[in-house]
Amino acid sequence: MYTQAMDIPDESGKKLAAVSNAPSDQEAAFEARIDADGRIEPQDWMPEAYRKTLVRQISQHAHSEIVGMLPEGNWISRAPSLKRKAILIAKVQDEGGHGLYLYSAAETLGTSRDQMLEGLHSGKAKYSSIFNYPTLNWADVGVIGWLVDGAAIMNQVPLCRCSYGPYARAMVRVCKEESFHQRQGYEALLVMMKGTEEQRAMVQDAVNRYWWKCLAMFGPPDADSPHSAQGMRWGIKRISNDDLRQKFIDATVPQAKVLGVTLPDPELKWNEARGHYDYGQIDWAEFWNTVEGNGPCNKERLATRVKAHNDGQWVRDAAQAYARKQKERALKEAA
Amino acid sequence: MNTPALKDWPLWEVFVRSKQGLEHKHCGSLHAADAAQALHMARDVYTRRQEGVSIWVVPSVAITASNPDDKGELFDPAADKIYRHPTFYEIPEEVGHM
Ligand SMILES: [Fe+2]
Ligand SMILES: [Fe+2]
Numbered sequence: 156m157y158t159q160a161m162d163i164p165d166e167s168g169k170k171l172a173a174v175s176n177a178p179s180d181q182e183a184a185f186e187a188r189i190d191a192d193g194r195i196e197p198q199d200w201m202p203e204a205y206r207k208t209l210v211r212q213i214s215q216h217a218h219s220e221i222v223g224m225l226p227e228g229n230w231i232s233r234a235p236s237l238k239r240k241a242i243l244i245a246k247v248q249d250e251g252g253h254g255l256y257l258y259s260a261a262e263t264l265g266t267s268r269d270q271m272l273e274g275l276h277s278g279k280a281k282y283s284s285i286f287n288y289p290t291l292n293w294a295d296v297g298v299i300g301w302l303v304d305g306a307a308i309m310n311q312v313p314l315c316r317c318s319y320g321p322y323a324r325a326m327v328r329v330c331k332e333e334s335f336h337q338r339q340g341y342e343a344l345l346v347m348m349k350g351t352e353e354q355r356a357m358v359q360d361a362v363n364r365y366w367w368k369c370l371a372m373f374g375p376p377d378a379d380s381p382h383s384a385q386g387m388r389w390g391i392k393r394i395s396n397d398d399l400r401q402k403f404i405d406a407t408v409p410q411a412k413v414l415g416v417t418l419p420d421p422e423l424k425w426n427e428a429r430g431h432y433d434y435g436q437i438d439w440a441e442f443w444n445t446v447e448g449n450g451p452c453n454k455e456r457l458a459t460r461v462k463a464h465n466d467g468q469w470v471r472d473a474a475q476a477y478a479r480k481q482k483e484r485a486l487k488e489a490a
Numbered sequence: 491m492n493t494p495a496l497k498d499w500p501l502w503e504v505f506v507r508s509k510q511g512l513e514h515k516h517c518g519s520l521h522a523a524d525a526a527q528a529l530h531m532a533r534d535v536y537t538r539r540q541e542g543v544s545i546w547v548v549p550s551v552a553i554t555a556s557n558p559d560d561k562g563e564l565f566d567p568a569a570d571k572i573y574r575h576p577t578f579y580e581i582p583e584e585v586g587h588m
Contacts, residue, residue, distance in 0.1 A: 198558045245538075252535050259519045262501070268521060328518070332539075471523075475498055478524035 189390055194320040197263040205389055208382070209319050210264050212391065214271045217257035218282035222275075224250045225456055226290045227299060235293060242339050243296065249332045256325040263321045276461045284442060285365075285372050287450030294347055294354075294361035300340015302362075302369045302407070308333045309403045310373065318390030341410065348415050355415070362411070363419045370434070371442045373400040379439075404432050501550040502528040504535075506542035514546050522547075 181200040188195065195201055224247045231247065234240035258268055274280035285303055290296060311333065314326040347354045374396040377383060386392035394402075404423075411418050422435035445453070499521040505514035517536050522528035528547040536542065556564060572578050581588055 196558065198555065248534075248538070252538070255520060255535055256518060262519075325518075471499070474523035474527055478527070481524060 189318055189388075192390065193318075194323065195318055196320045204385075205391075206264050208386065208389070208391060209322065210261055210266050212386075213257055213261040213264075213322055214266065214274065215281050215283075217254045217261060217271065218275045218280055219286065220250050220254035220257060222282045222286045222456055222460060223303075224254075225459055226286055226288070226452075227296055229290050230293065230296045233293070234296075239343065242343075246300070246336050246339065249336065253329045253332070256328055257322075260319075260321040260325040272464065276457070276464065278448065278457060281446060283372060284445040284450060285368050287445050287452045287456060288364070288368060289452055291364075292357050292361065294344065294357040295365070297340045297343035297347065297358070298361040298365045300336050300338075301344060301410070302340075302365055303372070304333055304336040304340060305407065306369045306372045306403050308337060309399050309406075313393035313399075316390075316393055322391075341414070344414055344416075358414075359416050362416045366419050367437060370400055370404070370437050371439070373397075373403065375439060375442075401431050404434055408432055499523050502532070502547045503550050503553060504528075504532040505546040505548070506532075506536055507544040508542055510543055514544065517541075519550060 182202065185195070185199070185201055185205075188199075195205075227243060227250075228247050231240060231243050234243050258271060261271060262268060271280070275282070285306075290299070308330065311326055311330055315323055315330055317323040317326065344358050347358050374380060374383075377395045377397045380396055383392060383395060387395070408418065408423070420435045422433060424433055425431075426433045444450070448454075501519055502522055502525075503519050504517055506517045507514045520528065520531050520535060522531050525547060529545055532545050532547055537545065568574075
């Protein structure tokens with residue numbers, strides 16, 4: 156739970172006092188607040204579908220943060236220098252923190268941490284498909300920071316204005332930390348691009364493998380996203396999948412030029428009339444196949460996650476036993 | 491999957507003083523077995539970039555919050571007491587800042 160009514164700007168002047176217990180009145184008050192771009196807090200009445208949508212979205216988001224620790228965590232022991240190792244540890248630690256902020260926000264909606272972890276570990280809950288691809292060389296770590304975190308930032312910035320207060324506040328905290336993630340990745344690639352021919356080829360190879368997958372991170376095209384409109388209506392989603400994707404592409408093309416890499420899309424070109432870059436066709440069959448569990452690393456990621464959780468069980472048990480003992484001792488001394 | 495320990499770890503609300511002289515501000519929550527562990531984890535989660543110089547952790551169950559249904563009763567009566575604000579009073583210009 157986030158404790159409500161403590162640090163929350165409330166919509167003073169908005170009349171919610173007249174709300175009776177009749178569901179239709181509550182619903183009207185909820186709708187009115189949404190229409191006025193107000194915020195919903197945990198204790199406020201909300202439609203069940205709004206609650207469910209948020210639980211699903213926030214828990215998936217949380218799962219993505221902690222599963223996202225794995226592909227990069229894979230390189231901590233093999234980072235090319237102590238400096239890069241320290242940076243990578245800091246980034247991976249941040250992602251663990253992001254998971255915690257988000258799990259806490261989801262818990263305010265009445266779900267528990269155990270339920271969410273159970274959903275993740277049993278394979279019922281989804282997380283971002285991008286993490287089901289392998290990190291094959293060191294440049295992958297840089298590309299993940301630049302492109303994967305870059306795409307995540309595009310997605311997350313509008314969520315800072317999400318209608319659900321605890322989610323929005325968690326996102327503000329997350330976004331403050333993300334900028335370091337993208338910059339460290341881009342800078343690591345700049346260094347490699349100033350290196351040998353072989354190093355430049357590694358960067359290009361990583362970009363080639365990750366580019367299309369990053370574009371898919373924004374989700375299916377608007378025409379194929381039936382729930383998207385409702386999410387927009389509720390102020391959970393602020394910008395459509397296609398619009399976010401376009402923003403990401405427009406922002407990334409000049410960065411690729413500075414870096415000196417080619418984005419692997421022959422159809423990628425500036426469209427003067429639209430004022431945006433045109434781009435080629437995303438392989439949605441591959442995307443859905445990975446979402447459904449058949450990507451190259453789905454099984455490995457989940458197994459690693461479950462093993463880490465199980466291996467940590469004795470630590471949680473010990474902390475619990477210690478706390479109990481301390482409490483008993485304090486009681487005995489007081490008696 | 492059975493994770494009894496996590497289930498039993500109570501929830502704590504975390505308050506951080508960003509710098510000396512400022513108040514502690516609520517910044518989030520976390521699960522921990524006891525107060526010492528809650529402090530330790532709050533330090534790792536919420537102050538990795540010098541965001542704070544002091545942390546409070548409070549068991550979430552110890553907090554009593556006002557009910558949103560009472561919002562009108564609690565807060566609206568203050569709306570018509572405009573004489574509680576300095577701008578209610580007209581002071582001659584020549585007095586200057588007061
Ligand atoms: Fe993150
Ligand atoms: Fe990140």
